[in-house]
Amino acid sequence: TTTTTTASTTTAASTQMSPEVVALLQQAVALMDNGDFAQAVPLLADAVLAEPANTLALYFAATASIRTGDKRLAHNYVKPLVALDPSYQTITMYTALLEELGLDNELCEQFRMLFELIVDDPRIVGEDPTEVAFHLKAWLLALRRQGLRDEASRVFFTMKKALGSELVPFDDPFHLPRYFERGLQAKPVWSMDDIPELVIMETNWATVLGELKTFLQNQPGSTWNLEGDEELVATEGSDGTRGWSEAKLFEHGKFVGVADQFPATCALIRQLPSVVDLIKGAAVSGQVTFLRLAPGASLKAHAGAANSRLTAHLGLITPDGPVLRVANETLQWQRGKVTVFDDSFDHEVHHRGTEARIVLYMSLWHPDLVARHGLQPNPRVHTHDEL
Numbered sequence: 298t299t300t301t302t303t304a305s306t307t308t309a310a311s312t313q314m315s316p317e318v319v320a321l322l323q324q325a326v327a328l329m330d331n332g333d334f335a336q337a338v339p340l341l342a343d344a345v346l347a348e349p350a351n352t353l354a355l356y357f358a359a360t361a362s363i364r365t366g367d368k369r370l371a372h373n374y375v376k377p378l379v380a381l382d383p384s385y386q387t388i389t390m391y392t393a394l395l396e397e398l399g400l401d402n403e404l405c406e407q408f409r410m411l412f413e414l415i416v417d418d419p420r421i422v423g424e425d426p427t428e429v430a431f432h433l434k435a436w437l438l439a440l441r442r443q444g445l446r447d448e449a450s451r452v453f454f455t456m457k458k459a460l461g462s463e464l465v466p467f468d469d470p471f472h473l474p475r476y477f478e479r480g481l482q483a484k485p486v487w488s489m490d491d492i493p494e495l496v497i498m499e500t501n502w503a504t505v506l507g508e509l510k511t512f513l514q515n516q517p518g519s520t521w522n523l524e525g526d527e528e529l530v531a532t533e534g535s536d537g538t539r540g541w542s543e544a545k546l547f548e549h550g551k552f553v554g555v556a557d558q559f560p561a562t563c564a565l566i567r568q569l570p571s572v573v574d575l576i577k578g579a580a581v582s583g584q585v586t587f588l589r590l591a592p593g594a595s596l597k598a599h600a601g602a603a604n605s606r607l608t609a610h611l612g613l614i615t616p617d618g619p620v621l622r623v624a625n626e627t628l629q630w631q632r633g634k635v636t637v638f639d640d641s642f643d644h645e646v647h648h649r650g651t652e653a654r655i656v657l658y659m660s661l662w663h664p665d666l667v668a669r670h671g672l673q674p675n676p677r678v679h680t681h682d683e684l
Contacts, residue, residue: 314351318344325357334364345374352382359390368398379407385414385421392435397528401439408436416459427475429464434473434600438643441598467604471624474641476603481665485624485644487607487637491664494569495635498611498657502633505562505657506613509587512544512558520544520555521589529599534591536653541594543658544587547573550580551677562657567678571661574672581606583660590619590654595647601640605666608640611657618650630656639663 314322321344325337341358348354355378362371375391388411395404411432414421422428433456440449453470466477471485489495498505521542533540545554547566550573556563566572566585573580583606590596601608612630621628621636623644628636636656638644648654662672 314348314353318348318351318354321347322354322357325361329357329361329364334361337361338365338367338370349377350381352378355381356387359394363390363394368394372398379410383410383414385411388414389432392432396435396439399528401442404439405436405443405445408432408439412436412456416456419460419464426464427477429460430466430473430477431475433465434475437470437473438598438600441643469624469642471643472604472639472641473600473643474602474604476605478603478605478663478666480669481604481663483604483639485639485642486626486628487639489635489637492571492607492609492637492661494571495609495637495659495661497565497568498609498659499633499635501561501565502611502613505559505565505611506632508559508562509613509655512555516544516555516558529596531595531597533594534653535593535651536591538591538653540591541596542589542591543584544589545584546587547585548583550575550675554586566659569659569661570672571664571667572659573678574675576662576666576670576672578673580675581660581662583608585657585659587613588656588658590646590648592616592618592648592651592653596645598643598645600643604639604641605663606640606660607663608638609659609661610636611659612636613657614653614655616650616652616654618652619646619648619654621646630654 321340325340325344328334328337328340338358338361341354341361344351344354345358355374359371359374359378362368362374371394375387375394379387379391388407392404392407392411395407415429415432419429433453437449437453440446440452450470457465466479467474467483469483472483489499521539521544523539523542526541530540546552546556546559546563552563572585582603588610610630612632612634615630615632619630621630621638621644623638624642628638630636
């Protein structure tokens with residue numbers, strides 16, 4: 298919600314406020330409309346101090362604090378705001394903030410309140426029906442992060458019954474895509490028999506590992522970054538490095554990042570139509586990237602946004618210690634072997650070993666979607682000047 302949209306509310310509600318607070322809010326809103334949230338924060342703090350039960354002042358103060366990146370300060374405003382005004386808008390603001398702060402216990406209580414509103418009137422979520430799946434996914438993951446697996450399953454089936462298959466289209470309490478393509482086989486772990494084109498990666502794993510070793514010898518540690526998903530890292534590496542990092546080769550239907558340093562690997566990737574080619578003109582969501590997991594690191598329980606893709610990992614540097622849980626299945630990586638799973642199922646990773654693990658991560662189209670629509674050659678890939 299933009300401040301411009303809500304600014305008119307300041308005038309509408311001014312009869313219930315002191316003139317001093319009205320003036321403070323009007324000054325703050327003018328600053329926020331110009332993008333100056335930092336200067337608005339102290340004005341809004343004064344407004345809340347003068348009228349602690351003023352929901353408009355609390356809302357603007359929370360918004361400005363979020364926009365300046367001060368999530369703890371925002372929490373101080375949103376918590377009383379929700380107590381005064383437990384509406385869909387304020388609770389969803391609160392849940393988003395609690396997720397970023399990692400306050401799962403408080404988050405679950407807010408989701409309980411939120412779904413009471415949704416069950417009472419599903420239209421409250423607006424025009425996008427995937428909002429329900431988005432919130433339900435976050436609630437179930439928060440429960441499981443606290444070890445409350447049975448409670449998560451109970452919540453899932455209760456909401457499925459209350460809201461129906463249109464709003465909760467998936468049938469497994471571990472399967473949590475926001476964007477759900479109907480009619481696709483759903484299982485957490487897949488076999489190489491399901492995706493035979495990936496055999497070429499197992500056959501040539503030593504070639505990929507050879508290029509990776511050369512890269513590791515020649516590149517500084519700063520080459521390994523992570524674009525997004527930082528909030529999924531529960532613990533960083535015990536060796537002083539980032540818990541989870543990557544060196545990217547392919548994204549958005551084209552070679553990117555350090556691809557020019559992996560010519561043989563990229564030649565193999567070109568031979569994976571489910572990875573590089575298009576469906577209805579679109580590239581698969583995801584990447585091909587080397588993923589490094591530091592010893593001692595762990596990733597929180599999470600799930601991908603869509604069931605239209607699968608995830609494959611080619612094991613390259615696979616010491617003892619790292620474990621992947623997908624739904625109720627536990628997996629370990631093996632050097633030279635491909636592990637395939639559906640990342641729209643709840644999954645998490647823990648590394649209890651002493652050496653870094655590195656895999657080649659590949660996003661690929663779901664085979665049922667390929668059978669349904671067919672693949673179109675990607676012209677950006679099937680030319681030798683792409684790299």
